[in-house]
Amino acid sequence: MYRIGEFSQITELPIKTIRYYDEIGILKPNFVDPFTKYRMYDLKNLEDCKKIILLKRFGFTLEEIKTMLNGSISEQILEDKQLELQEEIREKQQIVYEIEIMKDELTKQKEKEPQKVYHMERKLV
DSSP states (O other): OEEHHHHHHHHTOOHHHHHHHHHTTSSOOSEEOTTTOOEEEOHHHHHHHHHHHHHHHHTOOHHHHHHHHHSOOOHHHHHHHHHHHHHHHHHHHHHHHHHHHHHHHHHHHHHHHHHHHHHHHHHHO
8 A cells, every 4th residue: 555645656646636636536545544534545546547647648538537447448439549649640740741831932932032132223223
């Protein structure tokens, strides 16, 4: 059994986050001392915490994670998230491509501008 401070060090989650997860019912301690109110965590809590951290990294909301932990994490849910992330990647790649086009256009404009100024100066002389 681990006190919240030890659990925080092991999981690398701030104590405040662990308490919040307890409040919203996503990561309940294994035992709470009735006198000191110390939260105690065990190996199952570590397993759940690992899942929470991964699911958050995958982009799931805490509400979605809570539902998954109370039920089960299905392969279909993970596959749907994977497809969603792949689509986001495609969209970001398109944006990067469009930025490159805009940069090229700006570079071409800069290259033309000095010539325009030079030609204008020659006409004035």
